[in-house]
Amino acid sequence: MKESSMDSELKNSINRIMGRLRKYFLLFLLVPVLTTVVAYFTAVMSSSSYEATAKISLGQFDNSSYNTVAKAKQLITSKEFLSDIDGLDKKTDGLKDNLDILQESDTIMTVSLTDGNQSNAKRMLRQIVDAFLQKSDSEKDKWTALLQQKINQVKNLNVSSDEGKVNREKLLFELQSSLYKVKPAEIIDQPTIVPLKANPLHQAALGLLIGIMLSATLLLLPEIFRERHENKEVGGIMTSIE
Numbered sequence: 001m002k003e004s005s006m007d008s009e010l011k012n013s014i015n016r017i018m019g020r021l022r023k024y025f026l027l028f029l030l031v032p033v034l035t036t037v038v039a040y041f042t043a044v045m046s047s048s049s050y051e052a053t054a055k056i057s058l059g060q061f062d063n064s065s066y067n068t069v070a071k072a073k074q075l076i077t078s079k080e081f082l083s084d085i086d087g088l089d090k091k092t093d094g095l096k097d098n099l100d101i102l103q104e105s106d107t108i109m110t111v112s113l114t115d116g117n118q119s120n121a122k123r124m125l126r127q128i129v130d131a132f133l134q135k136s137d138s139e140k141d142k143w144t145a146l147l148q149q150k151i152n153q154v155k156n157l158n159v160s161s162d163e164g165k166v167n168r169e170k171l172l173f174e175l176q177s178s179l180y181k182v183k184p185a186e187i188i189d190q191p192t193i194v195p196l197k198a199n200p201l202h203q204a205a206l207g208l209l210i211g212i213m214l215s216a217t218l219l220l221l222p223e224i225f226r227e228r229h230e231n232k233e234v235g236g237i238m239t240s241i242e
Contacts, residue, residue, distance in 0.1 A: 016222075027218075028215040029215075031215045032207075032215055035210050037207075039207025039208075050116070050121045051121065051194045052114075052121040052193050053113075054126075054129050055111075055189035056111060056129065056185060057107060057108050057185065057186050058107045058108070058109070059136050059139075059182075059184050060107075061139065061144070061182050062143050063140075063143065065139075066132075066136040066139050066140075069103040069107070069109045072101070073103075075132070076128065076132055082096065084131070085131045088124055088127060098113055100112045111128065111129060122193050126191050133185055140182060140185075144179065144182055151172065151175045154172045
């Protein structure tokens with residue numbers, strides 16, 4: 001009897017849902033259409049932002065802040081570095097939120113900056129990239145000067161033994177090899193601008209999905225409240241009997 005009663009309730013619930021669907025079919029159809037149209041035209045009418053990007057090949061010298069992508073990212077996005085750049089007309093905290101660095105390889109990274117103004121995005125990115133390259137070149141020059149100083153010292157060493165001469169030549173070769181491998185950071189791809197805008201078709205698909213979910217909720221919600229109401233009445237009756 002209990003199973004028969006449950007089957008009957010389920011059948012009644014389905015009948016009510018189908019009846020509600022037939023009665024308000026146009027409304028349930030209109031909701032997804034409306035959300036789709038609104039999402040599409042919102043994407044079309046929304047204001048664009050712009051992303052400026054530049055690809056940098058890091059230098060090769062003994063300073064991890066300038067020759068590894070992870071350390072370079074920490075440096076470029078730091079408050080101290082950005083605050084040091086003359087001419088940036090954005091607050092440091094806000095600028096950091098719009099600045100991103102993507103690792104392309106161990107020594108290549110792409111720096112990108114997003115802004116609502118096309119010329120500002122490109123100009124500020126150029127300033128950031130130039131500042132990094134200048135600091136990198138300065139550190140490279142220090143390392144080059146240090147290597148050259150060591151090379152000169154080794155060349156001027158007075159050694160008499162054959163073993164000492166061999167060791168001197170070996171050390172000299174290592175220092176000169178290190179100097180030869182020194183490479184400055186450089187821009188591989190000059191700053192370019194790409195407009196960023198929500199894809200209208202993607203937004204329309206999302207609007208359609210939201211509309212379908214909303215229609216399904218409106219269709220099933222009365223049954224949920226009905227079930228809760230009936231359970232509450234049954235509970236009240238059982239309480240009064242007890």
